[in-house]
Amino acid sequence: MHFLTEQLWFPPITDASEDGLLAVGGDLSPERLLLAYQSGIFPWYSDGQPILWWSPDPRMVLFPKNLKVSKSFRKTINSEKFTVTFNQNFIDVIENCASIRREGQDGTWITSEMEKAYIKLHEKGHAISVEVWKDAKLVGGLYGVDLKDKKVFCGESMFTKVSDASKVGFYHLIEFLKGKNYKIVDCQVYTEHLERLGAEEISRKEFFQHLNF
Numbered sequence: 001m002h003f004l005t006e007q008l009w010f011p012p013i014t015d016a017s018e019d020g021l022l023a024v025g026g027d028l029s030p031e032r033l034l035l036a037y038q039s040g041i042f043p044w045y046s047d048g049q050p051i052l053w054w055s056p057d058p059r060m061v062l063f064p065k066n067l068k069v070s071k072s073f074r075k076t077i078n079s080e081k082f083t084v085t086f087n088q089n090f091i092d093v094i095e096n097c098a099s100i101r102r103e104g105q106d107g108t109w110i111t112s113e114m115e116k117a118y119i120k121l122h123e124k125g126h127a128i129s130v131e132v133w134k135d136a137k138l139v140g141g142l143y144g145v146d147l148k149d150k151k152v153f154c155g156e157s158m159f160t161k162v163s164d165a166s167k168v169g170f171y172h173l174i175e176f177l178k179g180k181n182y183k184i185v186d187c188q189v190y191t192e193h194l195e196r197l198g199a200e201e202i203s204r205k206e207f208f209q210h211l212n213f
Contacts, residue, residue, distance in 0.1 A: 004053070008032055013040050013055040013204060020056030027051070028117035030124055037145045037154050040208050042188060047111050057204035060187040060194060064178045068198040069171065076164050077171060082140075083133040084172040090122045090129040093141040097157035110157060118156070121145065130169040132160075140165025142173065152211055153177055154186040170197065184210045 004026030098110035132140035142158035160166035
């Protein structure tokens with residue numbers, strides 16, 4: 001276990017514990033957050049805890065070409081009942097991600113401190129949002145960290161208020177990333193929902209290779 005100070009650094013990701021916990025402490029400055037994502041590390045903690053930094057093994061990722069689109073979902077996309085935008089309302093997206101209730105979860109890991117940190121990252125052009133609208137109302141969306149130089153997108157969170165809204169946003173994000181020749185989307189940890197969309201688990205070593213080559 002490593003304890004971070006004001007010094008801007010992270011230990012090697014191979015020092016992470018079996019469950020992926022690498023370090024404690026530090027801050028959520030844009031510079032540290034960028035260094036973390038560029039190094040295969042992300043923050044994840046709850047109110048009342050110190051900042052916890054993770055690099056799990058295995059890692060859940062999506063190769064853009066492997067996105068799964070079912071026939072029924074394709075009909076939803078083609079129906080054009082949703083409108084999708086990028087970077088039009090980052091603040092509302094992250095606030096919805098933080099506040100929306102999720103089955104099997106008690107509370108949120110997106111603390112007010114985290115919200116402020118990612119808004120700053122967005123203002124500097126390193127975090128992006130996807131908004132999904134229906135009848136001029138925000139009904140879904142997602143946000144994440146865009147490592148443009150590495151052609152890697154690090155997904156952070158998504159929300160939906162109506163069926164399929166977040167999936168539609170995710171689909172349009174992946175199509176956008178395909179057009180920019182992105183190599184991989186970091187989904188961090190396994191969920192059945194992500195697996196149904198085509199995501200898979202790979203080793204931390206393989207993820208680090210995609211991140212750096």
